[in-house]
Every structure is written in C-alpha cells, then in structure tokens.
Amino acid sequence: MTIQLKRKQLHLAYSVILLIRLCLLPSPWLYQCPHPPTFCSQSELNSFLWTIKRDPPSYFFGTIHVPYTRVWDFIPENSKKAFQQSHIVYFELDLTDPYTISALTSCQLLPQGENLQDVLPRDIYRRLKRHLEYVKLMMPSWMTPDQRGKGLYADYLFNAIAGNWERKRPVWVMLMVNSLTEVDIKSRGVPVLDLYLAQEAERLRKQTGAVEKVEEQCHPLNGLNFSQVIFALNQTLLQQESLRAGSLQIPYTTEDLIKHYNCGDLNSIIFNHDTSQVPNFINATLPPHERVTAQEIDDYFRQELIYKRNERMGKRVKDLLEEYPDKSFFFAFGAGIQR
Ligand SMILES: *[C@@H]1O[C@H](CO)[C@@H](O)[C@H](O)[C@H]1NC(C)=O
Ligand SMILES: *[C@@H]1O[C@H](CO)[C@@H](O)[C@H](O)[C@H]1NC(C)=O
Ligand SMILES: *[C@@H]1O[C@H](CO)[C@@H](O)[C@H](O)[C@H]1NC(C)=O
Secondary structure, X not given: OEEOOOHHHHHHHHHHHHHHHHHHOOOOOOOOOOOOOOXXXXXXXXXXXXXXXXXXXXXXXXXXXXXXXXXXXXXXXXXXXXXXXXXXXXXXXXXXXXXXXXXXXHHOEOOOOOOXXXXXXXXXXXXXXXXXXXXXXXXXXXXXXXXXXXXXXXXXXXXXXXXXXXXXXXXXXXXXXXXXXXXXXXXXXXXXHHHHHHHHHHHOOOEEEEOOOHHHHHHHHHOOOHHHHHHHHXXXXXXXXXXXXXXXXXXXXHHHHHHHHHXXXXXXXXXXXXXXXXOOOOOOOOOHHHHHHHHHHHHHHHHHHHHHHHHHHHHHHHHHHHHOOOOOEEEEEOOOOOO
16 A cells, blocks of 8 residues: 655545554454454455655554564565665654653552552442452463463463552553453463564664653543543443353454454454444443443543544654655554553
8 A cells, every 4th residue: 555645645644543543452342343254365464554655665554462473474575574674663652661661650550649449439449359359360270381381470470460450540450451351361471563573673773763652642541530430440340240250252352353453454444443433331231321421431532542642643753754754664553552
C-alpha cells in the first residue's frame, strides 16, 4: 500500500494510524473487532505495511502486542526489508528505556498512603481479592512446559504482574485482571512484537525514538471518574467470575487477534468496526442505565486513546518527516495499552 505524503493527504496518515490502532488494541473488552472469516489462504499474508513515497521512502508498520514468535513467520519479506533498510525506527513508547517502565509503573499507582481497600466498595474489593487468590492458585497449572523450561515460574510471574495490586489504581487493576487469563498467561515470557522490533533495532544499532510520552498514554486512563471505573471493574469481575464458574466463554481471544493479524484481514477489520464499538460486556441482560455507562466509557476511551492520540502522533510523525527529509523512517505503531 502506498501513501503520497502531501499536506492535504496527511489525514490519510492519521487514518492509517487510527485504523491500525482501533483494531489491534489488546484489551479484550475495550474494542472488540468483528470476527472475519477465521481462515485465510497462505497467499493472503499480513500486509500491515504502508509506504510513504519519498526519497528515501518511509514506512508505517502496524504491530501487535502478542508474542512475536506467533506472527513473525507471517510477516512478509517486504516489511522485514523495510525495517532493515530504514535509518530510524520510531515506536509509540520507548519500551527499552528503563525510565518508560518506571514511569508507567508509578503512573498506575494510587496516591501515596492510599490503598485499594480504602478506595473500593467492600463487595468489589472482596471479589477482587478472591479472584486474584484463584488466579494465583491456578497459575502453575496454566503455565506451559516451555515456560517452565525457560525458568519462568508461576510465583515469579504472578508477582511480576499482580504483586503490588493493592496499590494500583482501580482502572489499572481492571486491565490487569483482564490480562490474567489462562490464554494470556501462556503467552508470557516471549517478547511481544513491538518489543522485539525495539530490541532488533537496538541490536542493529539503528537510531530509535518514541512519538509519545508515558504520561500521554497513562493519564487518560486515570481520567475516568470513580463511578465509571467501579462499573468497569465490576463488569470485568462479573465476567471473570462467570468464566470461573464455566458459564461463559470469552467470545474474543488473543488467538483470534493473531489469526486476523496473520491473515492481514484488514478490510473486514477496518470496515466493520462501526458495528462493534461497544465493549463486549454490553449484553442483552445489562439494564438500560448500565448500558449508558458502558457507552460513556467507550466514548471516553475512543476520544482519549484513539482520536486525540492519533492527532498528536500524526502531528509528530509529520514534523519528523519534514525535519529530516533525507532519512528513511520506520514507524512501528500498534497495540495501545501497556499492561
Ligand atoms: C461520571 O461521569 C458521568 C458521565 O460524564 C456522569 O454522568 C457521572 O455523574 C460522573 N460520576 C461522578 C461520580 O462524578
Ligand atoms: C455490579 O454489577 C451488578 C450487575 O450489573 C449489579 O447488580 C451490582 O450492584 C454491581 N455492584 C456494584 C458494587 O456496583
Ligand atoms: C452479561 O451481564 C450480566 C450482568 O451484568 C453478567 O452476569 C453476564 O456474565 C454477562 N455476560 C457476558 C457474556 O458478559
């Protein structure tokens, strides 16, 4: 796919970023993309590469937040070649910078001296605690021999993901609970594609950069108000509780996401997204006033995490391209929420 980057066409660059982001967000209940046919022929490999025609060319590449080993073989040679030939690689965040990680961690914490137990309604706190005890208990059985072979142990992994949960802000606990499922646990221990690309860029001694600051990614999530957060956490817990009781199958899995990505099924991913803007916990049994809250949360995230962010990122991309006309850039953007 080719983009002529003229000024008036710049919105196309925004749209590309937007479309990549809308459908590749990892969080299962925020943006559920529709299910395109789950089979694809070998000839329809992933094609999430856009060329910005100039001399030398620059590229957008849509990444995904899943273990790179699950998708690497399906990424076509032209994408890998574009990566190798680019001078400068830009990511959303600089994931190899220790500052990024520590800033993300502290941004997710409650104010000093506060604890989830003080903040959450009693019932929610109790259910959260019980659910995390269940996860901790199950985790050894969720892990694969391969993970154990790499020295990855359940206790260690649980602590790495959830160790400090009582100090986290409710919205981050909610995202954390979402990522503590059997399928997600099984995929831990291998770098996700965006991180792998960052490590490769470092190994190949490419210049790297990031178009976003940690705060820009983190603060919008902290901006949901209390009743909205409690609603989201409650729904997430209800879903996990049904899952535990065996009465619910999560309709959306990382496996689907990987399949869509590997098939490069961009059309069905993009052009149907209007029909699936609501989180998947919106179901027929949700009373009307709760449906309103769910919709408000969805609108808020869409506005803050997708539209505003795309505009910001698009502008920075444009500035970079204009400032360094003789450099070849590789912009690797994709999955949004760091967990
Ligand atoms: C949270 O925001 C929603 C929508 O903007 C509003 O209806 C609700 O009253 C707010 N709740 C609190 C506790 O501020
Ligand atoms: C959680 O959601 C259920 C079902 O929608 C509702 O009945 C219950 O009151 C909620 N609990 C809290 C603490 O908001
Ligand atoms: C639908 O909502 C109800 C009440 O909030 C909840 O118990 C149930 O698990 C939800 N179903 C799904 C598929 O999320």
